[in-house]
Amino acid sequence: xxxxxxxxxxxxxxxxxxxxxxxxxxxxxxxxxxxxxxxxxxxxxxxxxxxxxxxxxxxxxxxxxxxxxxxxxxxxxxxxxxxxxxxxxxxxxxxxxxxxxxxxxxxxxxxxxxxxxxxxxxxxxxxxxxxxxxxxxxxxxxxxxxxxxxxxxxxxxxxxxxxxxxxxxxxxxxxxxxxxxxxxxxxxxxxxxxxxxxxxxxxxxxxxxxxxxxxxxxxxxxxxxxxxxxxxxxxxxxxxxxxxxxxxxxxxxxxxxxxxxxxxxxxxxxxxxxxxxxxxxxxxxxxxxxxxxxxxxxxxxxxxxxxxxxxxxxxxxxxxxxxxxxxxxxxxxxxxxxxxxxxxxxxxxxxxxxxxxxxxxxxxxxxxxxxxxxxxxxxxxxxxxxxxxxxxxx
Amino acid sequence: xxxxxxxxxxxxxxxxxxxxxxxxxxxxxxxxxxxxxxxxxxxxxxxxxxxxxxxxxxxxxxxxxxxxxxxxxxxxxxxxxxxxxxxxxxxxxxxxxxxxxxxxxxxxxxxxxxxxxxxxxxxxxxxxxxxxxxxxxxxxxxxxxxxxxxxxxxxxxxxxxxxxxxxxxxxxxxxxxxxxxxxxxxxxxxxxxxxxxxxxxxxxxxxxxxxxxxxxxxxxxxxxxxxxxxxxxxxxxxxxxxxxxxxxxxxxxxxxxxxxxxxxxxxxxxxxxxxxxxxxxxxxxxxxxxxxxxxxxxxxxxxxxxxxxxxxxxxxxxxxxxxxxxxxxxxxxxxxxxxxxxxxxxxxxxxxxxxxxxxxxxxxxxxxxxxxxxxxxx
Numbered sequence: 001x002x003x004x005x006x007x008x009x010x011x012x013x014x015x016x017x018x019x020x021x022x023x024x025x026x027x028x029x030x031x032x033x034x035x036x037x038x039x040x041x042x043x044x045x046x047x048x049x050x051x052x053x054x055x056x057x058x059x060x061x062x063x064x065x066x067x068x069x070x071x072x073x074x075x076x077x078x079x080x081x082x083x084x085x086x087x088x089x090x091x092x093x094x095x096x097x098x099x100x101x102x103x104x105x106x107x108x109x110x111x112x113x114x115x116x117x118x119x120x121x122x123x124x125x126x127x128x129x130x131x132x133x134x135x136x137x138x139x140x141x142x143x144x145x146x147x148x149x150x151x152x153x154x155x156x157x158x159x160x161x162x163x164x165x166x167x168x169x170x171x172x173x174x175x176x177x178x179x180x181x182x183x184x185x186x187x188x189x190x191x192x193x194x195x196x197x198x199x200x201x202x203x204x205x206x207x208x209x210x211x212x213x214x215x216x217x218x219x220x221x222x223x224x225x226x227x228x229x230x231x232x233x234x235x236x237x238x239x240x241x242x243x244x245x246x247x248x249x250x251x252x253x254x255x256x257x258x259x260x261x262x263x264x265x266x267x268x269x270x271x272x273x274x275x276x277x278x279x280x281x282x283x284x285x286x287x288x289x290x291x292x293x294x295x296x297x298x299x300x301x302x303x304x305x306x307x308x309x310x311x312x313x314x315x316x317x318x319x320x321x322x323x324x325x326x327x328x329x330x331x332x333x334x335x336x337x338x339x340x341x342x343x344x345x346x347x348x349x350x351x352x353x354x355x356x357x358x359x360x361x362x363x364x365x366x367x368x369x370x371x372x373x374x375x376x377x378x379x380x381x382x383x384x385x386x387x388x389x390x391x392x393x394x
Numbered sequence: 395x396x397x398x399x400x401x402x403x404x405x406x407x408x409x410x411x412x413x414x415x416x417x418x419x420x421x422x423x424x425x426x427x428x429x430x431x432x433x434x435x436x437x438x439x440x441x442x443x444x445x446x447x448x449x450x451x452x453x454x455x456x457x458x459x460x461x462x463x464x465x466x467x468x469x470x471x472x473x474x475x476x477x478x479x480x481x482x483x484x485x486x487x488x489x490x491x492x493x494x495x496x497x498x499x500x501x502x503x504x505x506x507x508x509x510x511x512x513x514x515x516x517x518x519x520x521x522x523x524x525x526x527x528x529x530x531x532x533x534x535x536x537x538x539x540x541x542x543x544x545x546x547x548x549x550x551x552x553x554x555x556x557x558x559x560x561x562x563x564x565x566x567x568x569x570x571x572x573x574x575x576x577x578x579x580x581x582x583x584x585x586x587x588x589x590x591x592x593x594x595x596x597x598x599x600x601x602x603x604x605x606x607x608x609x610x611x612x613x614x615x616x617x618x619x620x621x622x623x624x625x626x627x628x629x630x631x632x633x634x635x636x637x638x639x640x641x642x643x644x645x646x647x648x649x650x651x652x653x654x655x656x657x658x659x660x661x662x663x664x665x666x667x668x669x670x671x672x673x674x675x676x677x678x679x680x681x682x683x684x685x686x687x688x689x690x691x692x693x694x695x696x697x698x699x700x701x702x703x704x705x706x707x708x709x710x711x712x713x714x715x716x717x718x719x720x721x722x723x724x725x726x727x728x729x730x731x732x733x734x735x736x737x738x739x740x741x742x743x744x745x746x747x748x749x750x751x752x753x754x755x756x757x758x759x760x761x762x763x764x765x766x767x768x769x770x771x772x
Contacts, residue, residue, distance in 0.1 A: 266772040281772050291767040295690075295711045302397060302689035309396035320685075327682050384681055385674035389654055394669040 007077055011084045018053035020046035024089045033095045036125025038172045051125065054093040061099055061123040064107070069120030097166070098122035098129040102175050105245045109192070109233040118194070132162035132176030132195075132219060133242065140379050142177075143187045143239065147221060149178035156180070156193065156231075158201075158224040164373065168204045168217035171197055177242055180235050192238035194230040195221075211365035212358070247321050249374050265290045265335065268342045286341060293334055300327055319387035326380035329370035336364040395700070397692050399465060406462075407469035410448075414477040417442065420741055423478050427598040433556050434600040435480040441513050449487045450511025453495070457507035464633070464698040468640040468691065475644025478748055480599045482515045485552035488637045489630060490516035490561055497578060497618030497626035506559070506580065516580070517557035518634075519548035519604055520627065526757040528563070528631055529573045529624060533606060535564035542566075542616075544579065544587075544609040552755075554602025555592045557583050562606070566621050578623040579615050586610070597748040632709035635756045636694045639709075642716040642752050643691045646723045649745040650680055653727040656742075660732075667730075676726060683719045690715050707769045714762035717753040724749045 023046055027033060031043055034051055042048040054060050057071055062078040064070020073081065103122055106115055121127045138145035147160025158178055168174065174195050181189030195202065201224040207216040233241050262268075266281075269290055274282045281287040304324065311317055339360060340347045347364070349355025371377040385391045399407065418439045426434050443449060452467050453459020467488055474483060491510045494503060510516055520528055533546025544564055551560065560581050568575030581588070587609035590602045618626055654677060657668030667673060694708040702708065724746035728735040735742050753759065 266767070266770055270772055275772070279771070280767070287767050287772065288763060290772070291714075291763045291770075294770070295715055295763075295766060296686065298711060299686035299690045299715060302693045303685055306397035306689045306692065309398045312396065313398055323682050323685060326678075327686070378675070381675045381678040382671070384678035385671075389674075389677055389681060391654070391657060391668040391674050391677065392666050394665065394671075 004076055004080065008080050008084065011081050014053075014057070015084055015088055015090060019050055019085075019088060019090045022046045023050040023091045023093075025091075026089070027091060032091070034093065034125070035095045035128055035167070035170070037128025037170065038126070039170070040125065040128065050091070051093045055124050058123060060094040060096075060125065061103065061119075064103065064119060064123060068107075068115055069123035094125045096122060096125065096129070097131055098127065101131060101245050101249060102129050104248055105175075105192075105241050106232065108244060109241050113229075114232065127173055128167070128171045130165050130168045130171035130174050130197075130217075130219075132165050132168075132174045134164045135161060136163055140376050142242070143190065145177055145179060145190065147176065147178050149180050149191055149193060149226070151180070151228075151235075154228050156191075156226045156228060158193070158195065158221045158226055160221050162219040162221075163216075164207075165204070165217045165219040166215045168197070168219045169206060173197060174202075174219065175232070177238050187239040188236055190238040190242070191235050192232040192241040193226055194232065195224065195226050199224050199226070201225075209366065210368070211362040214366075246375065262335075262339065265293060265338050265342065268339065272342050272344065272346070286338070289338060289341075293331070293338060296331060297335075300331055303327075319383055322375070322380040322383040323388075325374060326371075326377050326384070329367075330377060332370050333367045336360075336367045340364055395696055397689065397696070399469065399692070403463070403466045403469055406466050407473060409446075410470050410473040411476070413442075413446070414473055414479055418474075418477055418479040418481070420478050420744065423480065423598065423744070426480070432592070432600070434594070434598060435482070435553070435556070439479070440481050443481060443483065444511070444513030448483060449513050450491075450507075451487060453491050453507045453511050457495075457503050458511040459491075459507065460511075463695075464636075465692070465695045467637065468695040471637050471640040472644035472647075472691075475641035475646075475748075475752075476648040478645075478744055482517075482553045482556070484634070484637055484641065485517050486510055486515045486557070489518050489552075489634045492633050493518060493561055493578070493626060493630040494580075494617065496629060497623070501614075502580065502617060509558070514559075515553055515557045516559045516561060517551050517554045517602075518630070519551045519554065519560045520563045520631075521550045522546075522548060524549075526755075526761050527571075528627060529576070530571050531563050531565045531576050532570050533562065533564050535566050535577055535579065535611070537566075538610070541610060541612040542579070544581070544606040544611060546606055548604045548606070550593070551602045551604055554583075554590060554604060555600050557602075559583060560588075560604070561617060563623060563627055568621075573624045573628075575621050576623040576627065577620050578617040578627065579611050580617050581609060581611055581615060595751050597751040598744075599748075599751070629705070631756055632705050633698055635709045635713040635762070636691070636698060638752050638755050639687075639691050639694065639712040639716040642720045642749065643687055645745050645749050645752065646684055646687060646716065646720050649727045649742060649749075650684060650723050652742060652745075653677070653723075653730050656731055673730060676730075680719075680723050680726060683722060687712075687716050687719050707766060710757075710762040710766040710769065713757060714759050714766060717759040717762070720749040720753055721759075 034047055058066060058069060059071045062071040062073045062081050066072035099122055103119060106118055133142060135145050135147060149156035149158050162176060174197055176193050176195055178191050178193050179189050180191040183189060201222040203220045204217045207214055207218060269281055269286055273286060276282050307317055307320060347360050350358040350361055422436060447460045448470055450459030451462045452464055455461040470483060487510060491507060494506050506516060522530060522532055533548060535542040535544050560583055562579045562581055564577050564579055566575055566577040587607040589605040592600050593603055594600050657673060658666060660667045690712040694712040697705045697708040727742045728746055731740060731742050734740050
């Protein structure tokens, strides 16, 4: 037996033993996800047991080095763990922007001291992080952000406002882009700061969306005193950290498949629209639209697989992540349009048990944000034009 | 298997590109057209392709071929799409070789597969009407003592004008649109009773319309089982659609790259027109659609080699998407080249014209979209 096969057996046995049955069911409510943090609470004993077993192994962050609280697994081992978890339908034991976003940036740009301090806390789910990038006047044009960090002795004094800070009201720390200088190119005066949300002068306010309640917040900084030790990378070097992190985020959004596992379009169409004597969908226009979507959907999945294979073969993904983000989010929006057409008026119920509290209608509304957050579709097309096709700037 | 080509397939592709660039480029295509060459292909080029092993690429070594994967054949077809090279690679080396390998008996394989590998041309004569409909077979094969007599018509036979043999789908029982009662025959192109008329299409290539008048064939010319020709024919047509999708992928990429180059050199309003966002976003959209096509084509080609049960769906997905994207990219190509794109001197229009023929062959967008939905039971 090869080492990898042995590892696969070991993982299988561990998961069988430590992942309770209730943690192998699809999540039903938002609070089924465990996000950790200073105030994190477990919804059930099973959830606690499953999280603790995985955290003890470092498998909340399988590929991070063990000295930073990770599992120290190789790429192949991590792949096996992922596969074995998927096979058993194991839930993700820890949801965390610290793992998905900040961690990779810290590993690349953090000092040894910073890595030792923050990474183990992230892996162990002790600190919950949120992201402070966008501002009311800095959306697609993120580099024009204005939240200021003024150097005073060993501290920065931070003033300004962030927006779209997901779960800021429940987070312990925020990683934020701040302006430390207004000289030169606007990208050059940006610094990447870690800020404790418990500090005096930090406040948050939730944002309601067209879909209703949302995890998004506005976050305000009023003379917040942040130690200079919390600067990641160099002063004025925050833009590179942010770009690196956004690439990660784009890949993730592009790859995100339907978390609510809606029934396939053609199945719901048959249920709601019906089929004719020839076995074909009774609405030929929908039949065409659905077939087109399903071909594009399959093509997109094959493309994700192909790009992974190309990466394995040593071709970096680079700006192609913009293509994945653009195409994946546009497909998702289109899918919900088709779901609405399939169900007709029944899709539009907003409240009440009959309409699952407006689940479909609200999810439909929410998808409109897919092509805005994490860089709009238009920004992705700009990136493809400039970086892949190398078309000139005006 | 990863969704990438192997090193060996990559080398084949590169050498194909080099060869076609030197010997079978658009200049050759224009020459054949402008000299009104009767057959619109170069026998010299084809015999070189055969010598290089392309004609027998997918034919098993036991029958004189190279025994290569279909993924490799896909790379050749992609390259001939880029260079707009007319040759019997699709008709004979892919389609007929596949069908004979699927349906033929030992003797037929030994005889005809070896012939194809050597560069002899065998063409499939299956279409009778203007829209792809392989089960619509009116050409009748009447039992006639120890053989059959064929009477009827076949249209748009690729390389039919130069083929040595035809594989003919014929009605031996059931009604004209039934999948049952179809039989396949291999017939020499000079058999008595066959009349051929050349047809030149928009892509400046020639194919043949065939008329069969009491053409005698023997029992030995029956390919596969009597009345059971549809199954191997349909599988071959799935593979044909994947082959033409690979060619379309070459057409798409080449016309896209030429368009992008043009956007980088053409100036209007004192600016390079490629700096205009109105054009950049359309170019980026095409880039995305092309990435999807690449994945569908490689997946479908691998599906042939793995004998995937998904082959019919993979084939229809690839052909539908590549047809749609070829339409988009060639239309945008002509539009972005502007007035010069409308002239015969500029090559971009040649891609538009070949794309329209390739889009229609072996089932157009509508056909494959409908078929995909049907295969998925809706």
